[in-house]
Amino acid sequence: MKIICIGRNYVKHIEELQNERPDEPVIFLKPDTAVVQKQFPFVIPEFTNDVHHEVEVLVKINKVGKYIDAKFAHKYYDEIGLGIDFTARDLQAKLKEKGLPWEKAKAFDGSAVIGEFVSKTEFAALDNINFELTNNGNVVQSGNTQHMLWKIDEIIAYVSQYFTLRTGDVIFTGTPEGVAKVSQDDVLEGFIEGRKLFRIQVK
Numbered sequence: 001m002k003i004i005c006i007g008r009n010y011v012k013h014i015e016e017l018q019n020e021r022p023d024e025p026v027i028f029l030k031p032d033t034a035v036v037q038k039q040f041p042f043v044i045p046e047f048t049n050d051v052h053h054e055v056e057v058l059v060k061i062n063k064v065g066k067y068i069d070a071k072f073a074h075k076y077y078d079e080i081g082l083g084i085d086f087t088a089r090d091l092q093a094k095l096k097e098k099g100l101p102w103e104k105a106k107a108f109d110g111s112a113v114i115g116e117f118v119s120k121t122e123f124a125a126l127d128n129i130n131f132e133l134t135n136n137g138n139v140v141q142s143g144n145t146q147h148m149l150w151k152i153d154e155i156i157a158y159v160s161q162y163f164t165l166r167t168g169d170v171i172f173t174g175t176p177e178g179v180a181k182v183s184q185d186d187v188l189e190g191f192i193e194g195r196k197l198f199r200i201q202v203k
Contacts, residue, residue, distance in 0.1 A: 001168045003030035003112055004159055005056075005085060009149050009174025016177045025150050025158050028102055030085075030172075034112040041203040042110055044184065048088035051182050054175035055133035055141045055190055058083045059152055060117055061169040068160040073153035076165065079117035082131055082190040082197040085172055086111045087179070114170060115190055115198030123193070127151055131192045135182070143176030 007026035008019055036042055044051050058081035065076050085106065092105035123129055126145060133141040145151070150158065155173060159165065182188070186202040 001032050001170070002163070002166075003032070003034060003170050003172065004163065005030060005106070005172040006150070006155055006174045009155075010143065010147055010176045011149065012147075012177035013175055013179065016179070021149075025155060027159060027162070028106055030107040030112050033109050034107050036110050036113050036200065041201040042084075042086060042113065042182075042188075043203045044182070045088065045108055045110075048091050048105075050088065050090040052087045052089045052179045053133060053135070053140070053182050053188060054085040054087055054179050055131065055143070056083055056085055056172045056175050057081070057129060057131055057145055057152075057192070058114065058117070059156070059171040059173065061156075061165045061167060061171070063167055065156075065160055065165045068157050068165070070153045070157035073156040076156055077152075078120060080120050080123065080126065080129070080192070081117035081170075082115045082192050083170075083172060084113035084133070084188065084190070084198075084200070085175065086113070086182075089181075112172075113188075113190075113198055113200055118192070118195070118197070129192060130194075131190070133178075134189045134191070135180075135186050137187075140180055141176055141178035145173075147176065148174060
């Protein structure tokens with residue numbers, strides 16, 4: 001199982017980090033060791049003082065595919081989920097300054113929260129899904145998939161040009177604005193259309 005992440009897929013998030021708007025999807029990977037195991041907390045690593053939460057809609061791949069046409073991409077997933085891409089922002093900034101890859105800041109152990117998945121048939125339109133993240137009961141990130149630069153099927157088509165998609169692979173589709181630092185004892189909860197799909201404590 002691999003985790004494929006899309007960066008800079010929401011305009012307002014691009015603007016808040018003062019990044020350039022990309023001409024094509026930005027892709028990075030997380031290993032399976034990045035996944036926080038169920039019922040375990042997120043532990044802030046010793047090598048960073050500035051970990052940010054980034055809530056994202058997830059897609060779970062249901063069969064093997066390569067060079068998938070966007071018009072057929074809907075056949076390659078049945079479920080939608082929600083998760084967090086934890087990012088060591090201070091470390092990422094140093095890596096970006098030197099033109100180096102982001103993996104140390106994005107793919108460290110415990111950097112991926114994968115919540116529950118629900119059938120995509122429960123949504124009237126996948127391009128109009130509301131989702132949000134709360135921290136200690138307060139909404140800190142709120143988004144809607146209609147604001148994605150690249151929609152789910154477009155992402156699958158694009159990614160499959162470079163990587164063979166396999167059953168169980170998970171795609172993180174990008175985060176909206178509102179990313180911020182997490183602190184010890186924070187409690188983060190993620191919701192899609194008001195339905196809670198994960199709860200995780202920060203240690």
